[in-house]
Amino acid sequence: MQWLRSIFNRPEKAYLHPYLAGAILGVILFLAFLLTGNGLGSSGATSRIDALVVDLVAPAHVDNTPYLLKMAGGDKNPLDDWIVPVFFGALLGGFMSGARNGRLKLTTTKGPNISNPLRWLMAFLGGMIFLYGARMARGCTSGQALSGGVTLAAGSWVIMLAIFGGAYALAYFMRKLWL
Amino acid sequence: MSFPLESFTAVSAANPWTYVVFGGIGVAFGYTLESAGFGDSRKLAAQFYFKELTVLKVMFTAIAVAMTLLFGAIGLGLIDFSQVWVNPTYLGSGVLGGLIMGVGFIIGGFCPTTSLASASTGKIDGMLFMLGGFVGAFLFGETERYFDHWYNNAGYYGRLTLDQVFGLSPSTLVLIVVVMALFMFWGAEQLERIFGGKNLSREPMLRKVGAVGLLGLALGVVAIGSPSLEERYQRLSFKRSEVIKQADGKDQTLSHVYSADEMLSKRLVFVSPAEAFKVRYQQEIKPVYLDVRSEADYNLYHLADAINVPLDKLATAIPDMLTEPAANTVFIAISNDENAAIRAWKLLAAFKVPNVYILDGGVNHWIATFGAQDAGLHPSATAVDDQLRYVFYAALGDRYTSCSPSPMEFEELDFQPRIVLQLKRDKSGGGCG
Numbered sequence: 001m002q003w004l005r006s007i008f009n010r011p012e013k014a015y016l017h018p019y020l021a022g023a024i025l026g027v028i029l030f031l032a033f034l035l036t037g038n039g040l041g042s043s044g045a046t047s048r049i050d051a052l053v054v055d056l057v058a059p060a061h062v063d064n065t066p067y068l069l070k071m072a073g074g075d076k077n078p079l080d081d082w083i084v085p086v087f088f089g090a091l092l093g094g095f096m097s098g099a100r101n102g103r104l105k106l107t108t109t110k111g112p113n114i115s116n117p118l119r120w121l122m123a124f125l126g127g128m129i130f131l132y133g134a135r136m137a138r139g140c141t142s143g144q145a146l147s148g149g150v151t152l153a154a155g156s157w158v159i160m161l162a163i164f165g166g167a168y169a170l171a172y173f174m175r176k177l178w179l
Numbered sequence: 180m181s182f183p184l185e186s187f188t189a190v191s192a193a194n195p196w197t198y199v200v201f202g203g204i205g206v207a208f209g210y211t212l213e214s215a216g217f218g219d220s221r222k223l224a225a226q227f228y229f230k231e232l233t234v235l236k237v238m239f240t241a242i243a244v245a246m247t248l249l250f251g252a253i254g255l256g257l258i259d260f261s262q263v264w265v266n267p268t269y270l271g272s273g274v275l276g277g278l279i280m281g282v283g284f285i286i287g288g289f290c291p292t293t294s295l296a297s298a299s300t301g302k303i304d305g306m307l308f309m310l311g312g313f314v315g316a317f318l319f320g321e322t323e324r325y326f327d328h329w330y331n332n333a334g335y336y337g338r339l340t341l342d343q344v345f346g347l348s349p350s351t352l353v354l355i356v357v358v359m360a361l362f363m364f365w366g367a368e369q370l371e372r373i374f375g376g377k378n379l380s381r382e383p384m385l386r387k388v389g390a391v392g393l394l395g396l397a398l399g400v401v402a403i404g405s406p407s408l409e410e411r412y413q414r415l416s417f418k419r420s421e422v423i424k425q426a427d428g429k430d431q432t433l434s435h436v437y438s439a440d441e442m443l444s445k446r447l448v449f450v451s452p453a454e455a456f457k458v459r460y461q462q463e464i465k466p467v468y469l470d471v472r473s474e475a476d477y478n479l480y481h482l483a484d485a486i487n488v489p490l491d492k493l494a495t496a497i498p499d500m501l502t503e504p505a506a507n508t509v510f511i512a513i514s515n516d517e518n519a520a521i522r523a524w525k526l527l528a529a530f531k532v533p534n535v536y537i538l539d540g541g542v543n544h545w546i547a548t549f550g551a552q553d554a555g556l557h558p559s560a561t562a563v564d565d566q567l568r569y570v571f572y573a574a575l576g577d578r579y580t581s582c583s584p585s586p587m588e589f590e591e592l593d594f595q596p597r598i599v600l601q602l603k604r605d606k607s608g609g610g611c612g
Contacts, residue, residue, distance in 0.1 A: 011407045015222075019364075019386050021215035022240025028207045034252065035200060037183030038264045042206050043294040047316040054317075062471045067323040082190045082201045089205020090292055096206065097213035098300030104351060106301040109220040109288070116303075123220070123304035126287015127294060127311025128318070130280050134291060135319035136330070137276025139266060141290040142208075144273075148266035150245045152340040152352060155268030159277040163194035166281020171227035174285045178224040 010102030029150060038082055039147025042141035045087030046131055047071065049077035083143075111178040122177060137162075181414075182258045212294040218306055220288030220297065224243060227285055229374040231513040232367035247396045250353045254403035256414060267502075270332025285360040288310065337502035350401045361390050371420040412529040415439040419447060419599060439528050448524060449539040452548040453592035455482075455511050460586055464600060465505055470513045471523040476567060478574045480542065480556075482513065483583035490519050497530045509534040509598055516541045518565040533601050543568045549589065550581035570577075 016024070030116020032039055051072040055062050062073045072078040098104045110119035134140035137159050138146065145163060182388060189199040215237050216222045225231035252258040284290060289308045297305025318507045324331060342349040371377040404415075420434040440446045450458075458466045468485035470477050477487040488496050500510070510527065512535060514520040520537045539543065546569055550556050555572035556579065562568040577583065 012430075015216035016214045017383065017386075018215060018236035019240050019389060021211055023244050025211045025215070025237060025241035026244025027248070028204065028211060029241055030248040030252075031376060032204045033249055033256060033263055034182050035184055036187045036204070037262050038188075040204065040292075042295060043312070043316070044514045045238060046291065046312050047320060050313055050317045061472060065320060066327060069410065074533040077359040080190065080192075082197070085190060085198050085201035086205035086208065087295070089202040089207075090209030090295045091205075091211070092202075093206035093209025093211075093501070094213040094218060094296030094299035095209075097220065097296070101214065102214070103218065104570055105299050106303065106350070106381050108303045109218075109223065109297070110304060111224070119461040120307050122312075123287050123307040124311035124314075126283045126285075126289070127291075127308035128283070128315035129311075130283025130287055130289075130308075131312035131315030132290060132319050133276045133279025133281075135274050135276070135316050135323075136279060138269065140280065140292070141238075142292045144266055144277075146241060147264075149242045150249055151263060151265045152246070152342060153266040153268065154336065154339040154341050154344050155270065156266045157341060158268070159273045159280075162274050162277025163281045163284065165431065166278035167227050167280070167285040170282055170285045171297075175228070178221070178285070178288070179228060 002096050008099075010099070012102040029146065032147075033150070036082065039143065039150060040086065041083050041139060041143030041147060042087050043131055043134035043143060044081065044083040044091060047135055048078045048081060048084055049087075111176075112178070114177055119177075180418075182252070183262055188262070193361045199266075201347060208292065209296050209299070212293055213300060217289075217293040218297040219304065220299045220302075223290070224288045226287065229370045229375075231375055232314045232371055235367055236364060239363060242359055243357045243360040243393060243397075246353050246356060247393065247400055250349055251396065251400045251403060254350060254400060254405055256406050256410065259414075259420050259531075261501075265338050266334040268339045269331075269334055270336070272330050277593075287451070300505070338498075343498070348405060350404055353395045353400050357393055361394065364390070408526075412439055412525060415528055415531075417442050417447070422573075439525070443521065443524075446539075447597060448536050449517075450511060450597045451539045451546040452592040453589075453594040454596055454598065455538050455545075456549070456584060456589065457592060457594070458509065458511075458598065459484075463507060464598065465508045467504065467510050468513060468538075469510050469523070472514050476515060476542075478576055479567065479571045480569070480575070480579060481577050481582065482542075482545065483577045485577070490514075490523055493523055493526060497527065497532060500527070500532050501530065506533075507600060507607075508534060509600065511538050513538040513545075514541045514565055515543055515567050516565045526550065534598075536598060546581060549584040550579070553579050553581045555579055556581075572604060585604050 029040055030064055048071055051062070051068050054068060055078060062068045095147040108116050110116070130140070137144055139159070141163060144156045145160035149160055186194055187197055187200050190201055205475040212284050216233060220571070221531065222231065222233055226234040236519065253260045287308045289305060291312055294305045294308040298309045344350045345352065368379055368382070372379055415438065417437045417439070418434060420432050421436060422430050422432050437445065437447065455466070458464045468482045470485040470487045471477070471482050471490045471493060472487070473489055474487060481487070512520040512527070516583065517537060517540065520541060524537050525537055546553070546556060555575065557570045559568055559570045
């Protein structure tokens with residue numbers, strides 16, 4: 001148990017400089033394209049895990065839902081896609097970085113003027129809204145803005161602008177959450 | 180060796196290494212995001228109040244670096260761009276989905292992947308964002324049926340890249356994006372100074388070295404340029420297998436890899452008129468008879484259902500040929516003999532249009548095969564290469580009997596099958612979608 005305790009009580013280190021982190025991320029993204037022809041992503045895995053659950057709970061419902069049929073139903077395994085190992089890898093990678101740099105802590109990150117329960121509610125709602133939009137746009141900040149942006153995909157640049165446009169347009173009204 | 184590696188284009192249980200590679204990419208991805216501070220929603224939200232523009236800096240450094248490396252490698256011929264997933268453009272669902280994502284971003288304080296880095300390091304808000312994400316994605320699946328048509332068709336442009344939109348070369352665009360990113364970084368630092376009270380003199384000088392280095396690399400990409408058509412043609416390879424009966428009666432499958440010129444010289448891409456006719460009645464293949472002759476010849480006589488794209492206009496049709504047709508589409512290029520069709524084949528092959536073949540002997544061979552009883556046709560004595568060797572009673576187009584031979588009359592035909600249907604890589608599973 002000693003080692004387990006030791007990963008939670010490390011001294012907290014500073015974050016990487018943004019440009020350095022960006023450059024490392026760029027090299028990873030390039031290597032992903034080089035090896036696999038695909039970029040990075042994660043939101044696709046969310047709907048695939050959903051599809052798996054629906055397939056286990058109510059398989060007949062999968063057969064009635066066109067969107068789920070693309071991923072599940074018949075002999076299809078919803079988890080049989082490159083994005084699923086990337087998703088779980090990212091969870092593991094985040095944990096590894098947190099462990100190494102002393103940032104594993106059960107806590108809530110929020111603006112100074114709101115309560116924890118409100119922040120939790122907003123995080124949940126935000127996640128719900130974000131993923132709804134991500135599935136509509138066929139990709140999130142990683143799969144569209146980042147990966148699509150690199151390949152010069154026209155639609156991905158439009159989506160990138162729309163994401164930032166939507167967030168900036170609403171930022172003023174949400175300032176109580178963050179400032 | 181050509182990249183991306185074919186064995187890693189999709190995960191499969193048949194090759195467990197694919198899990199290792201994609202899992203490893205994910206680990207590196209999550210590790211970097213957490214190291215950049217994206218496990219903390221405050222750092223992400225600060226972007227939208229101009230206090231700290233870490234999101235913009237990380238994102239655009241990553242885009243500029245990856246783009247420079249990617250298009251440099253494409254220019255050097257290391258990576259085949261046609262095998263790289265490019266998110267198809269759907270303007271309607273993209274714009275609305277993007278705006279919705281922006282709303283979720285400012286309310287929830289994360290994007291999907293950063294919420295993973297947050298949740299895995301014990302942030303409760305990150306975990307709840309992730310959980311909300313599962314609900315949101317589920318709701319999308321449940322509601323998509325109500326706007327299915329809009330979702331799949333509104334502003335759909337297929338595989339469209341910015342260089343096509345602006346009519347620039349990809350490498351020029353890379354340079355523009357890099358310059359734009361550097362300019363944005365300068366602007367971001369000014370904003371951080373004004374709104375966030377940041378002291379810029381404490382920022383590392385090394386970042387300026389990095390900026391110059393990146394600009395140099397981008398100029399290098401412009402100098403390399405894109406591979407010429409001829410280079411792309413020379414790099415093509417085709418796989419064919421043949422089954423050989425061994426002495427002991429067992430079958431042995433031999434696979435060969437041929438260059439494009441070998442495919443032509445061994446006549447592996449020439450389909451006989453009999454095969455070209457028979458594929459019309461084959462369920463698994465959707466033939467497109469691509470008549471590359473002049474419009475005048477086409478009007479005189481052409482195969483039923485043939486479409487006329489004269490050779491000099493073929494290049495403009497290629498983007499649609501790459502994105503529009505179903506994966507089991509087989510193009511059969513047709514000229515009077517073979518000359519123009521071979522040139523069409525070379526062009527289409529260089530652009531990586533899949534499943535392109537040539538009608539063996541062209542229209543003249545077709546008429547010789549099926550037109551023996553066609554009353555309106557008479558052999559001509561004066562034709563030279565790649566001209567029609569028949570005199571036509573009138574320009575009836577496809578209304579001569581032999582344009583659509585009777586499947587009953589020509590039921591039994593002997594031919595050496597040449598078409599090996601190569602299903603395009605399933606790109607629908609690519610990307611985040």
